[in-house]
Amino acid sequence: MAFFSFLLARRMCWPAASRGWRAFTTSEGSRPVIVHKRSLDILHDPWFNKGTAFPITERDRLDLRGLLPPNVMTPQQQIDRFMLDMKRFQVNARDGPSDPNSLAKWRVLNRLHDRNETMFYKVLIDNIEEYAPIVYTPTVGLVCQNYSGLFRRPRGMYFSAADRGEMMSMVYNWPAEQVDMIVVTDGSRILGLGDLGVHGIGIAIGKLDLYVAAAGINPQRVLPIMIDVGTNNEKLLKDPLYLGLQQHRLDGEDYLAVIDEFMEAVFTRWPRVIVQFEDFQSKWALKLLQRYRNTYRMFNVDVQGTAGVAIAGLLGAVRAQGRSMIDFPRQKIVVAGAGSAGIGVVNAARKTMARMLGNNDSAFESAGRQFWVVDAEGLITDERPNIDANTLSFARKAREMDRLGLREGSSLIEVVKKVKPDVLLGLSAVGGLFSKEVLEALKDSTSTRPAIFPMSNPTKNAECTPEEAFSILGEQIIFASGSPFKDVDLGNGKIGHCNQGNNMYLFPGIGLGTLLSGARVISDGMLQAAAECLAAYMKEEDVLNGIIYPPISSIREITQEVATAVIREAVAQYLAEGRPGMDTRDLERLDKEETRKYVKKNMWKADYPTLVYETV
Numbered sequence: 001m002a003f004f005s006f007l008l009a010r011r012m013c014w015p016a017a018s019r020g021w022r023a024f025t026t027s028e029g030s031r032p033v034i035v036h037k038r039s040l041d042i043l044h045d046p047w048f049n050k051g052t053a054f055p056i057t058e059r060d061r062l063d064l065r066g067l068l069p070p071n072v073m074t075p076q077q078q079i080d081r082f083m084l085d086m087k088r089f090q091v092n093a094r095d096g097p098s099d100p101n102s103l104a105k106w107r108v109l110n111r112l113h114d115r116n117e118t119m120f121y122k123v124l125i126d127n128i129e130e131y132a133p134i135v136y137t138p139t140v141g142l143v144c145q146n147y148s149g150l151f152r153r154p155r156g157m158y159f160s161a162a163d164r165g166e167m168m169s170m171v172y173n174w175p176a177e178q179v180d181m182i183v184v185t186d187g188s189r190i191l192g193l194g195d196l197g198v199h200g201i202g203i204a205i206g207k208l209d210l211y212v213a214a215a216g217i218n219p220q221r222v223l224p225i226m227i228d229v230g231t232n233n234e235k236l237l238k239d240p241l242y243l244g245l246q247q248h249r250l251d252g253e254d255y256l257a258v259i260d261e262f263m264e265a266v267f268t269r270w271p272r273v274i275v276q277f278e279d280f281q282s283k284w285a286l287k288l289l290q291r292y293r294n295t296y297r298m299f300n301v302d303v304q305g306t307a308g309v310a311i312a313g314l315l316g317a318v319r320a321q322g323r324s325m326i327d328f329p330r331q332k333i334v335v336a337g338a339g340s341a342g343i344g345v346v347n348a349a350r351k352t353m354a355r356m357l358g359n360n361d362s363a364f365e366s367a368g369r370q371f372w373v374v375d376a377e378g379l380i381t382d383e384r385p386n387i388d389a390n391t392l393s394f395a396r397k398a399r400e401m402d403r404l405g406l407r408e409g410s411s412l413i414e415v416v417k418k419v420k421p422d423v424l425l426g427l428s429a430v431g432g433l434f435s436k437e438v439l440e441a442l443k444d445s446t447s448t449r450p451a452i453f454p455m456s457n458p459t460k461n462a463e464c465t466p467e468e469a470f471s472i473l474g475e476q477i478i479f480a481s482g483s484p485f486k487d488v489d490l491g492n493g494k495i496g497h498c499n500q501g502n503n504m505y506l507f508p509g510i511g512l513g514t515l516l517s518g519a520r521v522i523s524d525g526m527l528q529a530a531a532e533c534l535a536a537y538m539k540e541e542d543v544l545n546g547i548i549y550p551p552i553s554s555i556r557e558i559t560q561e562v563a564t565a566v567i568r569e570a571v572a573q574y575l576a577e578g579r580p581g582m583d584t585r586d587l588e589r590l591d592k593e594e595t596r597k598y599v600k601k602n603m604w605k606a607d608y609p610t611l612v613y614e615t616v
């Protein structure tokens, strides 16, 4: 993106800028200023840029539709947003994650991203452990919550409910001829922070930063997208400085019509693109996945990526007990949270157990008895009124629960006391849900090394902190949280290791493997291969020490391995259609090492290329 814009700007900048200067200095009232730029080049030109104040007619004239948030602001509102942000700076710095300067660091990195993409990604890649928590969880959550004030230069595209009927042409306003990777959100459930409306675009930007840093997807070919169908966040609806449509969310067929139109538009312009669905509320996440997954190259990272990372962690926790992975089907697992993430984990973990038990109906049935799922209304059983099909699939039989002293709606603490689980996994978005009492109850776990996975994001939504878990349950536990925590000093020279159980370990490799294999769709087999690859990555010695995921600093190497596994599975399942220079036959001929080299060769590196000027 940066180089493309740079070349265009060099070609067009001076004549337009000089005309602009005359117009500004002579205060010629309503006489129009002639510009020789369109699209992003206008937004990136400080002389002509009006940001969110471009009126709709001008957005259409200058190919700007979709490149700005939909709400048109007055110049005064723009200044109000800016001033609010200036004054809020100190408060936000204290309000956020454990690093009090995280928001300030985000601003510095964001400014670098705007002026020099290559350098930005070099800094990110070389310091990924330090800056992933800034561009991604937890800080990205704080950024989305304050996006109205932080918004400077737009990044990505906005398709709104007001654009119905226009999306097929709007998509051509994006200047890149090739787009490999789109991350799209409708802002309805950003991390565990709820409906943040159009401000949720920050999460799509953060995920794509990781696609570039970890998977080496070319930054000129990534596109963050916000689909603004309104918001049900009353605070935003009342905020005059909110950047999105000030209306309640579309629902039902109206909602589906917008998403359908969007999918058709992006796949018409870029037929080989991969679309990652991110942070859609559970109500739609599973439905949209079923609707599109057999037609388009898409996946839902919260449902499918999280499941893979959780399974890899759960297998690690079995190994940490000194047992073989094949013992996984004996683990008793209590899951708090039955949203898109929780359902994704339970379904995939159950299938993994069933495969280990013989892969037939009775194996699947028996695997189902290893899970107890608790949501806001307590333990889910088949006596739950108005239960939907997705939830019914893992609801426990009330009759069986009775024998354990449990019933429909039993509380989390009752469930932990009665089940004595090997694993307690949280995807509830409720900070502190694993209270002192719950953790105390886990002392009776039948496992020698109980696993505690408070996977909700961002940090303040984690079900417990590592300090709480290690102090109550001792050094033997296996701990993995969705957002990063520091290791805990347990005294007497011992360290309580904090793993980060986050889908960031898998989605870059799933995307890269799909891209390089040219797979038509993203199959369960490809996702399973990714999860198994991550599980197998860990050495026995580390796992026995409670380290079940690799260090983030090696994310590029992990991603290369995951992408290799995904490509090989796509080839094995006859889904790989190849790409220019590597067709299906070529892919079939590659052995594992050659596939690995093919992946490495195609990962973008943050090095400056030589630029030459050419007239059109």
Ligand SMILES: NC(=O)C1=CN([C@@H]2O[C@H](COP(=O)(O)OP(=O)(O)OC[C@H]3O[C@@H](n4cnc5c(N)ncnc54)[C@H](O)[C@@H]3O)[C@@H](O)[C@H]2O)C=CC1
Pocket: 189, 190, 191, 192, 193, 280, 281, 282, 283, 301, 302, 306, 309, 336, 337, 338, 339, 340, 341, 342, 374, 375, 376, 377, 412, 427, 428, 429, 430, 433, 455, 456, 457, 458, 461, 481, 482, 483, 501, 502, 503, 504
């Ligand atoms: N670590 C990771 O890689 C990932 C983490 N997540 C996190 O998972 C969380 C949930 O995401 P979704 O499933 O999409 O959200 P959601 O809002 O759809 O689901 C939350 C679930 O938690 C349940 N819940 C609420 N209060 C509860 C309580 N007191 N006890 C037990 N359950 C309770 C709700 O009934 C619901 O079933 C978010 O915080 C998100 O950041 C999501 C994806 C990946």
Ligand SMILES: CC(=O)C(=O)O
Pocket: 137, 190, 191, 192, 279, 301, 302, 456, 457, 482, 502, 503, 504
């Ligand atoms: C990590 C992630 O995708 C989430 O918390 O939603």
Ligand SMILES: [Mg+2]
Pocket: 191, 278, 279, 301, 302
């Ligand atoms: Mg997510």
